Structures are given as C-alpha cells and as structure tokens.
Amino acid sequence: MTTFSARRQVVLAGAAVMALAGSSLGAFADSSSVPVTTLVATGTRTLSVTDVTGASIGTNGLPLGTGHGGAFLVNVTDTRYKNAGYQVSATMTNLYPYATNAFDFNGTPIPASAVSVSYPSGLLDLVNIKSLVTPVLHLTGSLNLGALPLPISIDQTVNGTATMAQSLANTVTKSTLAAALSQLPVTLQTGDVGAFTSAAGLPGEPTAHPNPTSLNLMSGNAQQPLASALVTALNTTYGGLTAQQLVTAGLVDQNAVISAVAQQAGITPDLITNAEQTAIMTNLTGTINALTGSVLGQTGSYNTMPALAIDVPTSIAAGTYRGQLVVTLMDK
Numbered sequence: 284m285t286t287f288s289a290r291r292q293v294v295l296a297g298a299a300v301m302a303l304a305g306s307s308l309g310a311f312a313d314s315s316s317v318p319v320t321t322l323v324a325t326g327t328r329t330l331s332v333t334d335v336t337g338a339s340i341g342t343n344g345l346p347l348g349t350g351h352g353g354a355f356l357v358n359v360t361d362t363r364y365k366n367a368g369y370q371v372s373a374t375m376t377n378l379y380p381y382a383t384n385a386f387d388f389n390g391t392p393i394p395a396s397a398v399s400v401s402y403p404s405g406l407l408d409l410v411n412i413k414s415l416v417t418p419v420l421h422l423t424g425s426l427n428l429g430a431l432p433l434p435i436s437i438d439q440t441v442n443g444t445a446t447m448a449q450s451l452a453n454t455v456t457k458s459t460l461a462a463a464l465s466q467l468p469v470t471l472q473t474g475d476v477g478a479f480t481s482a483a484g485l486p487g488e489p490t491a492h493p494n495p496t497s498l499n500l501m502s503g504n505a506q507q508p509l510a511s512a513l514v515t516a517l518n519t520t521y522g523g524l525t526a527q528q529l530v531t532a533g534l535v536d537q538n539a540v541i542s543a544v545a546q547q548a549g550i551t552p553d554l555i556t557n558a559e560q561t562a563i564m565t566n567l568t569g570t571i572n573a574l575t576g577s578v579l580g581q582t583g584s585y586n587t588m589p590a591l592a593i594d595v596p597t598s599i600a601a602g603t604y605r606g607q608l609v610v611t612l613m614d615k
Contacts, residue, residue, distance in 0.1 A: 326363035326580055330371065330612035333358070335588060344605065347593060354403075354590040357500050359612060363415055363447075365580045366468055368615040370502040373400070374495040375479035376488070378593070378606035386605065388489055393604050395482035397594045400498050402473045406588045407501070409455040413447040414468045414508055415580040418517055420535055422526060424567040428548055428559055437567055439543040442575050443535045447582060450512040465509045468581035474499035474589065485607055500610065501587040510574050517571040527564035540564065 333356045334340055340355070347353045359369055375398050380390035420441045427434045455463045455471075464470065475498040483495035521529060526540045537560075538552075544563050545552040555563070591608070 326361065326365065326582075328362075328364045328369065328612070328614070329360050330610065331358045331360070332356070332610050345591070345608070347591060352590060352592040354588050357587050357589060357610065359501070359503075359585045361469075361581050361583050361585075363580055363582055366415075366505045366578050368469060368502070368504040369585075369612060370615045371474070371500045371610060371612050372497045373500050373608055373610045374483035374497050375608050376485045376492075376606040377482045378604040379485070379488075380600075381603050381605035386485065386487065388487070391599065393593060393595055393599055393606070395479040395496070395606070397478070397596060398606075399476075399478040399592050399594070400474070400500070400589050401476050401592065402587070403590055404588065405457055405473060406586075407457050407460070407471050407473055408586050409460075409467065409471055410584040410586070411449070412451050412455065412467060412583040413449040413581060414513055414578045415445055415582070416448050416513055416517075416578055417445050417575045418443040418448075418514075418534065418571045419573040419575050420529065420569040421572045422540065422543060422567045422569050426544065426559075426563060426566055428544075428550075429556065435548055437544055437547055439547055440572070441535055441539045441543050441569075443529075443571075444533060445579055446517075446534055448513040448516050450508070450516040466512045467506065468508050468578050469503040469505055469583070469585070471501065471503045471585050471587070473587050474501050483607070483609060500589050501585070502615070503585060504615075507578055513574060513578075514571050522570045523568055525565055526567040526569060529569050530564065535569070537564065540567065 332340065334345070335354050335356055337356060337358075345353060345355055357371055359371060375395040377392035377395050378398075379392045380387040420443050422437060422439050422441060424437050425434050426437060450466045451463055453459075455467070460471070477498065479496045479498065481494055481496045482492050484490070484492040521532060521534055524532070526535070526537075529535045530537045530540070541552050541555060541560060541563060544567075545555060
C-alpha cells in the first residue's frame with residue numbers, strides 16, 4: 284500500500300503541473316549563458332648560486348683556492364610571486380679524494396665539520412622591488428550624456444586591477460635596508476655562521492648520513508609595506524592620466540569606468556552610446572587614492588654573499604678533494 288500511494292502522489296502532481304501550463308496562455312521561458320573569467324597568477328620564485336660576479340659555477344665546482352676559502356653569491360628572484368617569506372639553507376658532505384672524475388671513498392676525507400660558513404663583508408642587496416597591489420582610482424570630470432538634459436560632474440571611485448607598484452627606485456643595500464624596511468613586501472637577512480657539524484651524504488657514498496647539519500644562508504619574512512608610499516609611487520606614474528590611458532596601462536577595466544559613470548548618472552550602462560563612451564574615456568581623469576586589501580605579491584631579486592672556509596686537518600694527504608654543497612630554497 285505504501286508503494287502504491289507514493290506513486291499515485293507523483294502522478295497527481297504531474298497532472299496538476301500539466302493543467303497549469305495549459306491554462307497559462309503566452310507563458311515564455313528563456314536563458315542566457317554568461318562566461319565568467321578571472322586570472323590567478325601564482326608567479327615564480329627561483330634560486331641561483333653563482334660565483335661572486337654572477338657567472339655560473341661550472342662542472343669543476345666552486346674553487347676554494349690555496350687558502351681553502353672562497354665566497355659565492357646566493358640569489359632568490361620573485362616574479363609576481365605570492366607574498367610569502369623564503370629561506371635558503373645548505374648542507375655539506377665530506378670532501379673525498381677526487382681523481383679521474385671519481386670519488387675515492389676508501390681514502391680519508393676532509394670532514395664536513397671542517398667546513399664553515401661566514402659573511403665576512405655582510406653584503407646583501409634587494410634589486411627592483413615591486414609590490415603587487417590593487418589600487419582604488421578616483422575618477423573626475425564633466426560629461427554631457429544624451430539621456431540627461433544637463434552636463435553631469437563625475438566624482439567616483441573604482442577598484443582597479445592588480446598592478447605592480449615600485450616605491451623604491453634604487454637598489455636596497457646593507458647600509459640603506461633599515462631606512463627602506465617599511466616599504467618592502469619581503470625582508471632580507473644573512474644566515475647562520477658556523478660549521479657543518481654533521482655531514483650530508485654523497486651519491487654512491489657507502490656511509491649513511493641521516494641527520495646532516497643544515498645552515499641558513501639567507502632568509503626573508505613577508506610583510507605589508509607602507510600603503511601610502513605605494514599610492515604615491517602609483518600616482519607618480521599614473522596620476523592625472525585619462526581613463527583611456529589608465530585602461531591601456533592595465534590599471535582599470537573600461538566596463539568598470541562606464542558602470543561608475545552610469546551609476547552616478549542614474550541610468551543603466553546600455554543607455555550610453557558608443558560616442559558617449561569615447562567621450563567618457565577621453566574626458567575623465569584618474570588618481571590613485573588608496574589600495575584595496577593587502578599586498579598580493581612581489582617582484583624582486585634578493586642577494587647575499589656567504590663564504591666557505593675549510594680548516595684542513597694536518598693528517599690529510601696532499602691532493603684534490605671534492606664534496607658537495609646542497610643549497611635549498613623553501614617558502615616560509
């Protein structure tokens with residue numbers, strides 16, 4: 284009985300709908316599909332380790348010379364990368380006798396604990412630092428629209444599109460870092476000083492090294508830079524441009540400008556003719572008066588110059604020794 288009753292209720296409901304449709308003369312339904320798009324830009328973050336001039340370190344490796352010491356350049360480069368900190372760390376293997384392109388694992392190695400990191404000059408710099416922000420534009424001007432009898436004065440704010448703002452025109456160095464810190468989307472610090480107490484493993488090495496010493500070579504923390512400095516920088520580049528110039532520069536979308544004008548005029552945008560749209564884009568000018576939300580990311584290049592030193596034990600025989608320094612970049 285339960286099954287029959289349920290089926291009956293369904294049939295009755297269907298009959299009621301059919302009767303309603305038959306009694307509604309002229310009923311009409313339609314639909315429209317609207318594409319919705321957005322851009323999610325994750326950007327890139329890369330690490331490079333070079334000699335002190337920025338040249339690539341070849342297959343012969345980093346030569347430490349007769350004094351058993353030498354510096355190298357560590358670089359992290361962001362391109363429209365998310366606003367995240369970074370950390371560059373290193374591990375060091377033992378240095379084994381090396382000849383004919385092969386390690387002699389039977390020979391006595393120079394232990395990793397004899398290798399240490401220092402920053403004799405404390406050099407660091409940040410180059411071409413830019414913050415990815417979303418500006419708020421203030422649009423002003425006077426317009427004649429055919430749908431309205433009198434000219435209207437436009438005074439509207441519009442959220443712009445994400446763009447890069449560079450408030451620091453010069454390279455930030457060790458001596459200028461403190462003064463520039465409030466304008467940086469990420470900071471920069473040199474790393475740890477000391478020896479690689481426990482060795483990392485070399486490929487093919489018979490001895491396992493499960494707990495190698497990891498030393499930080501450089502790091503930086505994400506932060507929110509001073510918004511007023513970024514607004515000033517944007518206005519230096521874009522302030523006073525026409526709406527069309529701002530659209531061409533990618534700072535704002537044209538539809539947002541037209542919608543803002545229509546809102547102030549009290550009409551829907553479809554009542555604005557093509558000729559009036561051209562007049563709007565030509566006659567309105569914009570300035571940046573704020574930022575919406577937080578800094579989204581950054582572009583820039585960050586450098587430090589650590590130095591390796593080897594305190595060779597007196598028991599080590601003469602010859603060429605080779606090990607491996609592994610440098611790793613991670614977000615933090």
